[in-house]
Amino acid sequence: MASELPDMTLTAIGIVRNGIKQPPSQGWGEIISDIVVNSGLTEAVDNLNEFSHIIVLYWMHQVATGQLPTKVHPMGKQELPLVGLFASRSPNRPNPVGKATVRLLQRRGNILKVKGLDAIDGTPVIDIKPYIPGYDSVINAKVPPWIIHL
Amino acid sequence: MASELPDMTLTAIGIVRNGIKQPPSQGWGEIISDIVVNSGLTEAVDNLNEFSHIIVLYWMHQVATGQLPTKVHPMGKQELPLVGLFASRSPNRPNPVGKATVRLLQRRGNILKVKGLDAIDGTPVIDIKPYIPGYDSVINAKVPPWIIHL
Numbered sequence: 001m002a003s004e005l006p007d008m009t010l011t012a013i014g015i016v017r018n019g020i021k022q023p024p025s026q027g028w029g030e031i032i033s034d035i036v037v038n039s040g041l042t043e044a045v046d047n048l049n050e051f052s053h054i055i056v057l058y059w060m061h062q063v064a065t066g067q068l069p070t071k072v073h074p075m076g077k078q079e080l081p082l083v084g085l086f087a088s089r090s091p092n093r094p095n096p097v098g099k100a101t102v103r104l105l106q107r108r109g110n111i112l113k114v115k116g117l118d119a120i121d122g123t124p125v126i127d128i129k130p131y132i133p134g135y136d137s138v139i140n141a142k143v144p145p146w147i148i149h150l
Numbered sequence: 151m152a153s154e155l156p157d158m159t160l161t162a163i164g165i166v167r168n169g170i171k172q173p174p175s176q177g178w179g180e181i182i183s184d185i186v187v188n189s190g191l192t193e194a195v196d197n198l199n200e201f202s203h204i205i206v207l208y209w210m211h212q213v214a215t216g217q218l219p220t221k222v223h224p225m226g227k228q229e230l231p232l233v234g235l236f237a238s239r240s241p242n243r244p245n246p247v248g249k250a251t252v253r254l255l256q257r258r259g260n261i262l263k264v265k266g267l268d269a270i271d272g273t274p275v276i277d278i279k280p281y282i283p284g285y286d287s288v289i290n291a292k293v294p295p296w297i298i299h300l
Contacts, residue, residue, distance in 0.1 A: 006211045008274065010158035010245045037236075041244070043220040046234030052292035057207070057247060061156045070193035084196030086187075086278040089285070094191070095160045095276045097207060099249060101286055124158065126245045128236040132297060135239070136251055137287040142202035147282060 010059065012124035014038055014110075020120050028118035032105070035112040035125055042110040045128070049107040053131035056117060059124040060096040068092055080146050098123075101131055160209065162274035164188055164260075170270050178268035182255070185262040185275055192260040195278070199257040203281035206267060209274045210246040218242055230296050248273075251281055 018033035035056065037045055048054060071082045072090045085093065098119060106113040112128070168183035185206065187195055198204060221232045222240045235243065248269060256263040262278070 006209065006274070008160035008162070008209050008276070010160065010247075012158070013244050041220065041236075044235040045237070046221065047231075047237035047294070048234060050237065050292075050294035053288045055249065057245075057249065059156065059158050061158075070191065071196065081197075084198060085194040086191075087195070087197035087200065087280050089279055089282070093277060094163050095207075097160075097247070097277050099205065099207065099279065101288060103288075124156070126158070127243060127247050129239055129249065130237050130293070131288060131291055132239070132293060133288070133291050134297075137291075138203045138251060138253075138281060138283070141281055141283050141287075142200075143280070143282060144197070144200035147284075 010126045012038070012059070012126065013041055013128070014125040016058065016117065016119045016121060016123040016125060018121050022120065023118070029116050031116065033114055033117045033119070035114060035128070037110040037112065039110050045107060045110060045112065048112065048128070048130060049104060051104060051130040053101055054104050054112070054114065055129040055131050055136065056100045056102060056114070056125060057127040058098045058100070058119050059126055060091045060098050060119070061122070061124060062120065063091040063096045068094065074146060097126070101136070160276045162188070162209070162276065163191055163278070164275040166208065166267065166269045166271060166273040166275060168271050172270065173268070179266050181266065183264055183267045183269070185264060185278070187260040187262065189260050195257060195260060195262065198262065198278070198280065199254065201254060201280040203251055204254050204262070204264065205279040205281050205286065206250045206252060206264070206275060207277040208248045208250070208269050209276055210241045210248050210269070211272070211274060212270065213241040213246045218244065224296060247276070251286070
């Protein structure tokens with residue numbers, strides 16, 4: 001299969017700036033970050049401020065690499081059931097790509113100020129998309145009971 | 151900046167199988183696809199079936215590369231305003247990574263049957279995450295008026 005697959009190399013389109021060096025104990029909900037988009041892409045950010053929320057894809061560059069477990073306790077909580085890695089949001093994934101839906105507070109030139117982005121300072125951003133409810137949200141989605149403990 | 155950035159090379163964790171060679175004119179909503187996860191990762195898919203919906207990140211391997219416009223008409227519709235590339239969901243992006251939220255119909259071993267995935271046959275899958283409403287959805291998100299024409 002490998003021979004028919006394309007080369008899949010990402011380039012950073014921007015970087016996260018928030019001064020945060022490790023995940024805050026109180027969570028990311030109130031954290032304000034700047035996404036500094038590469039200046040050559042400033043025009044590509046136009047009109048994004050017409051949306052209240054954006055989807056950010058980013059490369060979790062400081063997570064451990066190497067041998068990955070196929071099962072994890074969600075959020076590292078031992079009291080929660082051991083589940084398949086892809087049934088979790090653990091950052092330790094084959095491709096350490098994070099996806100966050102965040103509030104866009106302000107756009108100034110190539111800088112997007114956002115709230116709630118769960119990424120540390122210096123995280124490479126690989127894509128930004130507008131959040132479109134009809135495409136990105138689901139009514140009455142079912143989740144397992146252990147999700148309420150997250 | 152480049153010198154401090156990590157190498158960001160993706161590996162496929164699976165592949166889309168649906169027999170579809172080009173985007174269907176009637177849209178993707180009713181399309182059923184199999185995501186064939188690499189067999190070495192079968193255990194990592196455990197428990198995913200406890201969720202009704204999953205988020206799929208995939209590499210849009212057949213989109214044009216090379217020089218990208220920074221402004222596009224959404225969905226290629228000339229009657230819609232020209233907007234910044236990142237304010238659109240155009241597949242022609244610096245990193246051609248697609249993100250879809252789809253219904254998980256069935257999991258059998260390393261095969262996930264999903265509905266509504268907008269990816270052609272042979273598309274490399276780079277990540278699968280559970281859809282968690284509290285993290286992935288937004289109440290009363292604002293979008294511009296041209297979105298209703300999509």
